[in-house]
Amino acid sequence: MIHIDLTDQPIAVADALRSVEADGAGAINTFIGTVRNQSTGRAVIRLEYEAYDSMALHQLRKVAEQAVAQWPMLQKVTVIHRKGTLHIGDVAVVVAVSTPHRAESFAACQYIIDTLKQVVTIWKKEFYQDGDVWVAAHP
Amino acid sequence: MIHIDLTDQPIAVADALRSVEADGAGAINTFIGTVRNQSTGRAVIRLEYEAYDSMALHQLRKVAEQAVAQWPMLQKVTVIHRKGTLHIGDVAVVVAVSTPHRAESFAACQYIIDTLKQVVTIWKKEFYQDGDVWVAAHP
Amino acid sequence: MHLNIALFGIAREIVGQPTLEIDAPAGQSARGLLAELHARYPALAALSSLAVAVNNEYAADDTPLHERDEIALIPPVSGG
Amino acid sequence: MHLNIALFGIAREIVGQPTLEIDAPAGQSARGLLAELHARYPALAALSSLAVAVNNEYAADDTPLHERDEIALIPPVSGG
Numbered sequence: 001m002i003h004i005d006l007t008d009q010p011i012a013v014a015d016a017l018r019s020v021e022a023d024g025a026g027a028i029n030t031f032i033g034t035v036r037n038q039s040t041g042r043a044v045i046r047l048e049y050e051a052y053d054s055m056a057l058h059q060l061r062k063v064a065e066q067a068v069a070q071w072p073m074l075q076k077v078t079v080i081h082r083k084g085t086l087h088i089g090d091v092a093v094v095v096a097v098s099t100p101h102r103a104e105s106f107a108a109c110q111y112i113i114d115t116l117k118q119v120v121t122i123w124k125k126e127f128y129q130d131g132d133v134w135v136a137a138h139p
Numbered sequence: 140m141i142h143i144d145l146t147d148q149p150i151a152v153a154d155a156l157r158s159v160e161a162d163g164a165g166a167i168n169t170f171i172g173t174v175r176n177q178s179t180g181r182a183v184i185r186l187e188y189e190a191y192d193s194m195a196l197h198q199l200r201k202v203a204e205q206a207v208a209q210w211p212m213l214q215k216v217t218v219i220h221r222k223g224t225l226h227i228g229d230v231a232v233v234v235a236v237s238t239p240h241r242a243e244s245f246a247a248c249q250y251i252i253d254t255l256k257q258v259v260t261i262w263k264k265e266f267y268q269d270g271d272v273w274v275a276a277h278p
Numbered sequence: 279m280h281l282n283i284a285l286f287g288i289a290r291e292i293v294g295q296p297t298l299e300i301d302a303p304a305g306q307s308a309r310g311l312l313a314e315l316h317a318r319y320p321a322l323a324a325l326s327s328l329a330v331a332v333n334n335e336y337a338a339d340d341t342p343l344h345e346r347d348e349i350a351l352i353p354p355v356s357g358g
Numbered sequence: 359m360h361l362n363i364a365l366f367g368i369a370r371e372i373v374g375q376p377t378l379e380i381d382a383p384a385g386q387s388a389r390g391l392l393a394e395l396h397a398r399y400p401a402l403a404a405l406s407s408l409a410v411a412v413n414n415e416y417a418a419d420d421t422p423l424h425e426r427d428e429i430a431l432i433p434p435v436s437g438g
Binding site: 013014017021023024025026027028029030031032033034035036037038088089100102103105106109110113 | 152153156160162163164165166167168169170171172173174175176177227228239241242244245248249252
């Protein structure tokens with residue numbers, strides 16, 4: 001019911017969507033995060049995700065479990081996060097959830113991506129023409 | 140930037156997702172509506188969507204344009220609705236939007252599917268073992 | 279004047295045909311058309327809602343109808 | 359006691375290595391460890407936040423550390 005992955009290979013988005021299909025679930029909401037060509041006004045060339053793997057996997061599962069506790073109608077949840085070097089347009093994260101009714105699919109998917117960004121031990125370094133920055137590291 | 144379709148062929152979900160990719164859009168939200176195996180407690184065997192095509196296409200485009208007016212950061216919007224006979228698990232509708240930031244991708248996608256359900260001239264008839272019902276027709 | 283009305287979903291089933299031709303007084307409004315159709319087909323009154331569309335837009339109650347308009351009867355929609 | 363601390367992201371760069379071995383008094387708390395590391399690596403104090411993780415969970419300030427614990431320093435996360 002909960003599928004979690006952290007991978008250095010390209011994320012197969014179509015497979016992630018299929019993984020949450022369920023005959024009792026009429027609503028599937030999916031959030032896909034991709035690498036943008038700019039960040040706070042600077043042109044991004046590539047980025048690197050570093051992960052504390054064991055803790056990231058543990059925390060991802062906890063976030064998904066919290067979502068299921070909050071929205072018991074959740075049928076299936078898939079969260080896949082990429083690590084390593086990514087280029088413009090590459091998929092960094094996919095969250096997919098299925099529910100019988102649509103409002104809960106939006107709420108649960110948004111809860112998972114919002115919470116993931118707060119607690120999951122993954123770090124993004126953006127590379128520009130003239131330097132690089134660990135995102136969110138400094139105030 | 141806005142892609143609308145009403146089709147009697149199976150919806151290619153992966154193509155719909157790809158259609159909203161944009162280098163400036165880091166967030167893609169997708170809602171997929173599929174045929175559930177039950178509705179208000181009755182087992183559904185199949186359903187049929189009937190459409191007033193010209194008005195449905197016109198209204199779908201208006202809904203997408205309203206979303207762009209409300210969230211000017213929207214980069215691309217794709218809405219595809221199926222018509223004809225569908226079976227359990229078939230995809231009935233796909234809404235996909237891309238934005239630079241994620242909160243707006245959720246809000247715009249939810250606005251589109253919620254408004255679609257209120258105004259777009261498509262009618263669903265559910266078939267059960269022992270009868271059929273035009274959904275929402277009667278109070 | 280002569281109006282051609284397209285019917286869909288349960289409205290099509292109640293009337294028993296996909297289009298309806300009716301004679302109406304010049305300047306007939308959407309509201310007037312609905313009253314006429316409710317009188318002819320009482321089952322239409324049991325629907326949760328029934329709107330008139332003119333040229334692919336929902337019509338206000340007092341919208342005047344014209345012979346050349348594309349007119350349709352819109353029972354409660356249920357897409358998505 | 360002897361603690362092995364895993365370092366990630368900008369914390370790894372500030373310290374200049376992916377793990378750190380330090381001696382700490384028995385019963386050292388997460389807060390105490392952070393104070394010690396801030397003293398050794400002042401650049402850590404400039405971060406928006408810095409947490410201690412013990413066995414894959416975020417540790418409270420007063421969580422006591424043990425030699426066998428898997429301890430990590432968690433600078434501001436930025437996944438997604």
